[in-house]
Amino acid sequence: MNDRRKVDLTRGVKGRFIRDRLMTVVFTGAGWFAILFIALIFVFTFREALPIFTDPEVSKEANLHEFFVKRVEGETIEQQFVWQPVGEVPKFSFIPLILGTLKATFVGLLFACPIGVAAALFSSEFAPPKLREWIKPTIELLAGIPSVVLGFFALLVLASWLQNTFGFTYRLNAWNAGLALGIALLPVVFTISEDGMSSVPRHYREGSLALGASRFQTAWKVVLPAALPAVFASFVLAFGRAIGETMILLMAGGNAAITSFSLSDPLRTLSATIAAELGEVVFGDPHYSALFFMGTLLFVLTFVSNSAGQWVIGRMQRRMQGES
Amino acid sequence: MNVTTINMSAGDRQSEERATKIHEEPEASPKIQVRDFNFFYGDLHVLHDIALDIPEKQVTAFIGPSGCGKSTFLRSINRMNDIIPGARARGTLMLDNQDLYAKAVDVVALRRKVGMVFQKSNPFPKSIYENVAYGLRIGGVNDRRILDDIVQTSLQRAALWDEVKDRLDSSAMALSGGQQQRLCIARALAVDPEVLLMDEPASALDPIATQKIEELVYELKSNYTIVIVTHNMQQAARVSDRTAFFMLGKLVEYDDTNTIFMNPKQKLTEDYITGRFG
Numbered sequence: 001m002n003d004r005r006k007v008d009l010t011r012g013v014k015g016r017f018i019r020d021r022l023m024t025v026v027f028t029g030a031g032w033f034a035i036l037f038i039a040l041i042f043v044f045t046f047r048e049a050l051p052i053f054t055d056p057e058v059s060k061e062a063n064l065h066e067f068f069v070k071r072v073e074g075e076t077i078e079q080q081f082v083w084q085p086v087g088e089v090p091k092f093s094f095i096p097l098i099l100g101t102l103k104a105t106f107v108g109l110l111f112a113c114p115i116g117v118a119a120a121l122f123s124s125e126f127a128p129p130k131l132r133e134w135i136k137p138t139i140e141l142l143a144g145i146p147s148v149v150l151g152f153f154a155l156l157v158l159a160s161w162l163q164n165t166f167g168f169t170y171r172l173n174a175w176n177a178g179l180a181l182g183i184a185l186l187p188v189v190f191t192i193s194e195d196g197m198s199s200v201p202r203h204y205r206e207g208s209l210a211l212g213a214s215r216f217q218t219a220w221k222v223v224l225p226a227a228l229p230a231v232f233a234s235f236v237l238a239f240g241r242a243i244g245e246t247m248i249l250l251m252a253g254g255n256a257a258i259t260s261f262s263l264s265d266p267l268r269t270l271s272a273t274i275a276a277e278l279g280e281v282v283f284g285d286p287h288y289s290a291l292f293f294m295g296t297l298l299f300v301l302t303f304v305s306n307s308a309g310q311w312v313i314g315r316m317q318r319r320m321q322g323e324s
Numbered sequence: 325m326n327v328t329t330i331n332m333s334a335g336d337r338q339s340e341e342r343a344t345k346i347h348e349e350p351e352a353s354p355k356i357q358v359r360d361f362n363f364f365y366g367d368l369h370v371l372h373d374i375a376l377d378i379p380e381k382q383v384t385a386f387i388g389p390s391g392c393g394k395s396t397f398l399r400s401i402n403r404m405n406d407i408i409p410g411a412r413a414r415g416t417l418m419l420d421n422q423d424l425y426a427k428a429v430d431v432v433a434l435r436r437k438v439g440m441v442f443q444k445s446n447p448f449p450k451s452i453y454e455n456v457a458y459g460l461r462i463g464g465v466n467d468r469r470i471l472d473d474i475v476q477t478s479l480q481r482a483a484l485w486d487e488v489k490d491r492l493d494s495s496a497m498a499l500s501g502g503q504q505q506r507l508c509i510a511r512a513l514a515v516d517p518e519v520l521l522m523d524e525p526a527s528a529l530d531p532i533a534t535q536k537i538e539e540l541v542y543e544l545k546s547n548y549t550i551v552i553v554t555h556n557m558q559q560a561a562r563v564s565d566r567t568a569f570f571m572l573g574k575l576v577e578y579d580d581t582n583t584i585f586m587n588p589k590q591k592l593t594e595d596y597i598t599g600r601f602g
Binding site: 129201203204205206207208209210211212213214217221222225226319320321322 | 402404409442444446450462494495497499
């Protein structure tokens with residue numbers, strides 16, 4: 001009897017310890033590997049842009065002043081800020097491109113945010129369960145459409161329809177590009193908002209209904225505010241996606257780098273410029289470095305907007321929990 | 325009068341007798357009258373022929389083992405079960421002689437008349453003030469002075485005012501569990517209901533917070549008709565005037581709380597009360 005009670009408590013502990021350590025190392029390594037990759041992308045992109053600061057040959061033509069500030073002679077702003085990288089005197093103003101990016105992003109978000117949130121509210125609060133099972137995967141499927149297909153659709157169908165309906169001078173313009181972009185942003189806004197709303201605890205809804213609120217009031221005044229961090233997160237991600245989106249805008253935007261605030265003018269974005277010009281640029285040219293600087297700029301912009309978004313979301317959540 | 329007609333249509337001699345009996349009672353007519361009430365979740369028959377009267381401005385407790393249907397019945401009184409797909413009711417459930425399951429009944433108006441407090445305290449992730457004001461705001465009240473006034477009286481009635489009066493604008497989520505539950509009571513009182521349904525309101529609270537809720541229930545009954553579901557038999561004995569014992573979807577016994585606990589007529593009730601099963 002006594003012998004059976006003697007269990008060796010140290011048996012097998014060494015092997016388990018080693019396995020445990022090994023798995024920890026593997027997972028930690030994989031995590032760091034992903035972070036390292038992102039860092040390396042930044043490093044290599046920025047390295048190609050570096051001559052702007054270090055090489056006097058390059059920085060003579062392509063420098064920060066040239067990108068963001070310099071105006072050439074001209075009466076309208078359209079003539080003053082010019083992106084004309086190839087020519088006798090190359091002009092490297094980022095202003096028209098930044099404006100193009102912002103215009104397309106603005107229209108895209110203007111379209112995708114309200115519709116995405118409304119669709120999410122419908123799906124999580126009003127749709128019968130059967131319809132919901134169907135509606136969610138369908139909208140999420142939109143995310144799987146290659147952007148070149150969306151661009152193609154916008155270029156041929158949407159542009160003609162918009163021009164015929166609203167009488168735009170230019171077939172390809174910010175409205176057209178932005179709406180096509182909005183279709184790509186819609187699933188981003190929808191999915192994340194919907195997940196946020198569905199995870200609002202059921203007892204919030206019951207509390208509201210028990211006070212005599214209608215379903216609509218409950219959705220609007222309780223579920224939506226409670227899901228606001230998720231809704232905001234979806235906007236931030238959609239913004240990041242919009243800034244980086246290339247193919248749709250290259251095809252549907254008209255590709256004219258003009259400094260214009262009008263949404264019915266054609267546009268060219270930062271991303272589309274890189275895509276269109278990087279293939280033919282002379283290696284080591286000021287133009288080459290300018291394009292890489294543009295890439296770095298996009299990278300930083302997305303990174304900053306995402307980080308700022310994360311910070312705001314964190315604050316919203318903490319406030320909701322009553323911590324501040 | 326109404327009662328008699330309805331029961332005649334049911335064509336049930338027994339209930340006819342019961343109705344007459346109600347008629348003979350000289351006291352005021354009951355706040356809530358239930359006859360032949362059945363409830364279904366899809367094909368599942370969860371309440372069988374419930375018949376009882378809930379008196380006005382008293383506390384009525386529903387007790388019984390888990391799954392006996394007492395919560396379902398409670399939620400039938402303000403039709404909270406309507407939100408569950410496939411749920412349906414048969415029979416009559418009357419509040420002030422008005423059939424709650426009649427087609428013309430406005431559920432929104434009903435729920436303002438019959439407030440509810442849930443097992444898990446569920447304040448909205450808003451400020452304390454906005455939580456209490458919510459029911460008024462959705463009812464279209466936006467006058468700041470009226471809101472201030474009602475928020476204060478509601479919090480006072482729920483015995484929470486002194487603890488929160490200096491931080492009405494801070495989040496309700498920062499309150500303790502017991503305070504949150506009293507906030508939910510204040511929120512329900514703000515829309516001026518006549519009946520207050522409480523679904524195990526203290527089951528997630530510590531003994532001291534529970535005691536506060538029980539004291540509150542005792543005070544509130546002078547103005548409200550209270551129906552409380554509880555798992556805790558001592559609680560039922562402490563707070564209620566009448567007690568209904570449910571089992572397997574049937575109402576086994578319903579009587580004065582003293583009678584139920586001291587001198588139950590049914591063997592089943594006695595066994596449950598004495599803890600022979602549960």
